[in-house]
Amino acid sequence: MSDPIRLRFAPSPTGSLHIGGARTALFNWAYARRYGGVFLLRIEDTDRERSSDEYERAILEGLSWLGIDWDEGPDVGGALGPYRQTERYGGYREMAERFHQEGWAYRCFCSPERLAALRNKEMKDGKNFGYDGLCRGLSREQCDERVAAGEKPVLRFKVPEGETRFQDMVSGEVRFRNEDVDDWVMVRASGDPTYNFVVVCDDHDMRITHVLRGEEHLTNTPKQVLLYRALGLEPPLFGHLPLMLGKDKKKLSKRTGDTALQDYRRKGYPAEAMSNFLALQSWALDDKTTVFSRDELVANFDPKDLRKGGSIFDPDKCLWIAGEYIRAHSIEVLAERCTPFVVEAGLATAEELEVRRDWYLQALAMEQERIKLYSQMPGRLAYLFADDGDVSYDEKALKNVRKHDEATTTLADYLEWIAPKLVDGFDVDALGAESKAWISERGLKIPALFQPLRCALSGAAGGADLFGIMALLGPEKVRRRIECGIERLGA
Ligand code: GLU
Numbered sequence: 506m507s508d509p510i511r512l513r514f515a516p517s518p519t520g521s522l523h524i525g526g527a528r529t530a531l532f533n534w535a536y537a538r539r540y541g542g543v544f545l546l547r548i549e550d551t552d553r554e555r556s557s558d559e560y561e562r563a564i565l566e567g568l569s570w571l572g573i574d575w576d577e578g579p580d581v582g583g584a585l586g587p588y589r590q591t592e593r594y595g596g597y598r599e600m601a602e603r604f605h606q607e608g609w610a611y612r613c614f615c616s617p618e619r620l621a622a623l624r625n626k627e628m629k630d631g632k633n634f635g636y637d638g639l640c641r642g643l644s645r646e647q648c649d650e651r652v653a654a655g656e657k658p659v660l661r662f663k664v665p666e667g668e669t670r671f672q673d674m675v676s677g678e679v680r681f682r683n684e685d686v687d688d689w690v691m692v693r694a695s696g697d698p699t700y701n702f703v704v705v706c707d708d709h710d711m712r713i714t715h716v717l718r719g720e721e722h723l724t725n726t727p728k729q730v731l732l733y734r735a736l737g738l739e740p741p742l743f744g745h746l747p748l749m750l751g752k753d754k755k756k757l758s759k760r761t762g763d764t765a766l767q768d769y770r771r772k773g774y775p776a777e778a779m780s781n782f783l784a785l786q787s788w789a790l791d792d793k794t795t796v797f798s799r800d801e802l803v804a805n806f807d808p809k810d811l812r813k814g815g816s817i818f819d820p821d822k823c824l825w826i827a828g829e830y831i832r833a834h835s836i837e838v839l840a841e842r843c844t845p846f847v848v849e850a851g852l853a854t855a856e857e858l859e860v861r862r863d864w865y866l867q868a869l870a871m872e873q874e875r876i877k878l879y880s881q882m883p884g885r886l887a888y889l890f891a892d893d894g895d896v897s898y899d900e901k902a903l904k905n906v907r908k909h910d911e912a913t914t915t916l917a918d919y920l921e922w923i924a925p926k927l928v929d930g931f932d933v934d935a936l937g938a939e940s941k942a943w944i945s946e947r948g949l950k951i952p953a954l955f956q957p958l959r960c961a962l963s964g965a966a967g968g969a970d971l972f973g974i975m976a977l978l979g980p981e982k983v984r985r986r987i988e989c990g991i992e993r994l995g996a
Pocket of ligand 1: 549717718
């Protein structure tokens with residue numbers, strides 16, 4: 506049996522988890538899980554100034570929220586750790602020495618001023634910037650002397666002549682001319698190693714077999730492949746995922762939709778909807794299924810099905826998927842997910858909801874069909890928690906009431922008729938049917954009663970079944986709200 510495949514997600518903790526990054530993590534994870542491989546997390550924190558523990562924590566939390574788990578990582582450890590790059594510096598130094606000793610890297614003493622002048626000249630000549638190799642010609646002795654004199658060189662990779670190719674899992678064969686890759690810096694004058702160098706050290710040391718990552722890294726891949734080849738190593742298989750674009754086909758921005766995963770969490774999107782939606786960005790289960798679980802993603806994931814076409818982030822579709830998941834929730838899950846939002850909105854404390862759990866579950870069930878985000882639940886339930894005299898009547902509801910000249914008289918007559926029937930545990934269906942009969946006996950149309958009645962009970966123009974609302978409010982509150990309604994709507 507061959508060794509298990511090993512994949513990784515390697516975020517830099519310099520900001521919150523971008524949805525593009527979340528998708529990258531999801532596909533690497535799904536690939537590893539599909540084939541019984543290993544999925545690990547590596548924190549690329551070499552940019553010490555911009556990295557923070559908080560971002561790291563938030564990234565881990567975001568991944569867990571999405572349902573992604575990892576077998577090795579900074580928090581769970583693993584045989585090939587540590588899993589934070591700043592804790593692996595010793596290894597990088599050794600590796601840099603090896604490249605230097607074997608003649609694959611050389612010390613460069615060019616000043617920032619010289620490099621800036623070079624860049625200017627090349628720009629003027631219409632060329633891409635590339636180091637001109639001036640220090641390639643320095644002998645070891647010359648370099649040692651300059652170091653002894655206090656100069657601090659960078660270490661540059663000596664790009665060989667020729668052409669390099671690799672097979673991309675998404676785009677097929679990629680070729681590049683080595684002359685288009687300049688002698689890039691592996692180790693800065695400060696001694697800090699750079700991304701393209703450490704990523705190779707780590708992917709090699711951590712025995713990574715496959716790397717799925719964003720297309721923005723495609724220009725880095727040649728540099729990395731050349732390092733592997735220099736050492737006579739086989740690089741992992743790379744696959745570059747197309748950039749996620751907004752509906753305007755431009756780079757995702759705040760304008761076209763939130764870009765941080767945590768914004769979706771905060772706004773009340775189900776995590777399952779987000780992983781489903783992200784999985785649809787350049788991958789599909791088949792040609793017709795939009796809603797599928799993480800298990801189905803794992804069971805069907807094959808990098809061969811990744812598309813190289815741009816993936817378009819459509820917020821409306823994302824919202825639609827969110828609604829689909831919410832409708833499919835069991836009532837317990839719905840309660841668990843909505844409660845933080847209900848509490849946050851100040852409608853009730855978690856303890857108060859617990860005391861009235863059966864009632865609360867009924868209320869949630871009544872609105873389950875109507876929300877697309879958990880955060881919409883408090884708005885829909887607010888009237889149930891309002892004081893009877895303070896139910897806020899919305900404009901649309903009031904407009905409906907104004908259509909009926911006799912609205913308050915009708916309400917008053919109805920109250921007189923219904924009052925004796927409002928007893929604990931009244932039969933919702935029977936009361937509904939009898940109320941309709943009452944309306945037609947009086948030669949009225951249904952809205953003539955239902956519109957003012959709904960306004961009095963919930964303050965809204967539409968919503969759940971009126972008699973269901975009555976059952977939730979209970980006899981006392983129904984009576985009081987109709988009384989208040991007669992007064993307020995008549996004023
Ligand atoms: N730290 C890099 C990033 O966040 C990882 C790139 C890679 O996957 O090689 O973009």
